[in-house]
Amino acid sequence: MTSWTAHPSTRLHRFVAVQRITGFLLMIFSFTMVPPIVVDQLYEGTTTGPFLTALWITFVTGAVIWWPARKERAELKTRDGFLITVLFWAVLGIFGAIPLILTHAAWHSYTDAIFESVSGLTTTGATTVARGLDDLPHALNFYRAQLHWLGGMGIIVLAVAVLPMLGVGGMQLYRAETPGPMKNAKLTPRITETARVLWLVYVTLTAVCGLVYYALGMTAFDAVIHALSTLATGGFSSHDASIGFFQNPILEWAVMLFMLLGTINFATHFAVWRSRSVRSYWRDSEFRTSLSVILLFSALVALPLILTATFSDPLVSVRKSVFHVISYGTTTGFTTSDSSVWPSYAPLMLILAGFMVGCAGSTSGGVKMVRLMLFVKQAMREVKRLVHPSAQLPIKLEGKVVDDAVVYAVGGFFSVYIGFTIVLTFAMISTGLDPVVAFSAVSACINNMGPGLGPLAGSMAGVSEAGKWILIFTMLLGRLEIFTLLIVLNPGFWRRW
């Protein structure tokens, strides 16, 4: 309250500036209805009306929010980034649901439509469409993939610029590596500059991915939407059978490659781009560790498949294992078969991969491999300390000493992540799900991965209304790396905002 009385205008001005940004964002977002309209005109021509209506609703709402604040030029502070980030996913998540509702195609309630929209924008890729993706109007499948891709644009900026700046869960580690004018303490110029550079990388990778998919036999339409979905590590597909639809092993290896590219830190992509040498990929110790874990998990998953002869050819078992470990690990969530019925620990090991493998600064969800590395190093340091109580034991990453504050922030992040996973799993069990299925649903959503187990392997349609809202919250919580959302929901944030 003191700071409110002390600087009322500053606080109010900053709030109005956030209002201006939110309105402007909605106005821009309304134009993302144009590409689906174009797609609709090329194909069925049945959904142009709904998309046009959604465009106008979104644009007018945005304009009404923006207009009274349009002249506000107050400079935003770093911590305003928390609020803008939460608004980005929450507000766009709601408005993104409008065309899904209006088309009356597959979403029969606001809950289902908002679930699908939030699942798209958070790049989770869990769908509420029980069956029949192949029969949806092309415009809707395009729109879903586009939501992924737009969400991915937001995440890249969030992960490379916003989270390091805000220091969420130890991500201050990456402050120095953010491209753009980093010494600048102001929010807007830094983000604008960073976004420009990284989006160029993102657009280029998506374009290359689409061309490769097309060259390997996808239709132009499928190539476009699966490229959008891959680089966003999203997982929406235009086919119920996902990548399995194409029955094309070569294509599957290509999908694996681009999913891996989608999970690399975009600052590393930028370094490769600038140096014109792929050596930076190998120098990225987080990505190297991810690859090692993918190899280990692929071997562990392939083992029961081969032993029980799940597929007649052991080499098929290996390819299926590698594909699914990469798909779940990068939190993309594409499938080539129903891995939820695989024997022994295989299905749960895929879910475990979703927590661990994704890299920071990418579109992947999950705890992030770099946090896990710091966490393991911290645990090993505590063991060493018991044997050598007086030894100095700094934790290093790529040869550089990591500040203890980062290590401990990671510990805090990890505990909160585990805590929410447990509490949300209990909440989902109370909605009537079996424990393993409930855990799989929460893991699929908090890691922004997508597919669950058992009745939720194909879609989340079988979840109750209450359960869907819990999962909508879970997807946002995971995408916003928990703390970003917690802070905005915390009264202390508003008192000193």
Place this chain on the structure above:
Amino acid sequence: MTSWTAHPSTRLHRFVAVQRITGFLLMIFSFTMVPPIVVDQLYEGTTTGPFLTALWITFVTGAVIWWPARKERAELKTRDGFLITVLFWAVLGIFGAIPLILTHAAWHSYTDAIFESVSGLTTTGATTVARGLDDLPHALNFYRAQLHWLGGMGIIVLAVAVLPMLGVGGMQLYRAETPGPMKNAKLTPRITETARVLWLVYVTLTAVCGLVYYALGMTAFDAVIHALSTLATGGFSSHDASIGFFQNPILEWAVMLFMLLGTINFATHFAVWRSRSVRSYWRDSEFRTSLSVILLFSALVALPLILTATFSDPLVSVRKSVFHVISYGTTTGFTTSDSSVWPSYAPLMLILAGFMVGCAGSTSGGVKMVRLMLFVKQAMREVKRLVHPSAQLPIKLEGKVVDDAVVYAVGGFFSVYIGFTIVLTFAMISTGLDPVVAFSAVSACINNMGPGLGPLAGSMAGVSEAGKWILIFTMLLGRLEIFTLLIVLNPGFWRRW
């Protein structure tokens, strides 16, 4: 290697001193076969032979180990405590299995007998007897409860004196609170003094417990063995139906009370003893928090029981909930009905309680409530730090600032605990168990709690041979608070031992 060359005699002398202690321990342990022999003479008179044989095998082996080392008086160092602690449970676990094997009563393999013996000494209370505890010779049921109680004696000293001294998982927190001559850096005198004081408390509480059980209607025999089992938070019973056998609600409340006394830090019991006032119980913030969590969990568990009318009377649902939350939370593992078939999240919430509720310095297993409190405080501090980046935010416990080294050691402990739970669950799934059942078995053993879910609700008889060995390792790992065992298994320990 350098220290070996520098002080060869010191190292060798200390090793021989550990040998002397191990041999002596076995010789003493051999005499614990005497009470079951007395019990056998009072009842069936069928197992005196096997117990006598076990006595002689154990005594002679102990003597053979002790004799060549008997004159070694080398002073032990603090870190030798790791080795002695591991030897205590591993060696006694193996020798404790001898009478079980020799009686040919219910244990048909060395694996089953060692499982039962380790389960007794670690106070886990998981049994390999599928059915028929009520028909076992009295001497064997007495012996099983006695294993619990002896294990409890070891744990109290381990938890109050050894772990704080060694600093395992942040337990250096309790260094100042250990009764006895704490300033003394030598191992033996401090442990001897502490043990004397705490064992007196333990014996007294057990005696009172037995008298109360007898007064409330148990037979003298049942009162004795359930008192031994309660204060050790062990859980072995002489009845397949556990406490449910007695069909006595008043007795159930008494069992709840004594299970709670078994989970209080024995340093707090000692403070109550010395000050002749029970106010110290209430001043123990860890125990207060445990009680709050028990209340919360009881309400949450009672909810689905009442809603689905699992018991015809809602008050019965409440009593059953409180009993099982206390029993699982204190890691005793007594039951009054088959809680594994309770609806919704109730069974898993009981298992979750087993990780959390037990207090440090007691016979309870699990992560320990004080570690959880520090862990939550650390997580909340990281959230606060995001809002107020420059604030000084010390973590306090009972008004005193806790050293950050303790907080971070707790973080390391927690991560290793979760990590082992996950890896061991996958190992158990690979032995053929269902995921939830595998998780329940690992939780039951790593927390030294006892009962699992599904086919493992009553006993661990259905687990495969390999699975039983994994669980034996898991029980020891949990009981030795993970690090104690890890360090002794670590080559670095032996190089600088």
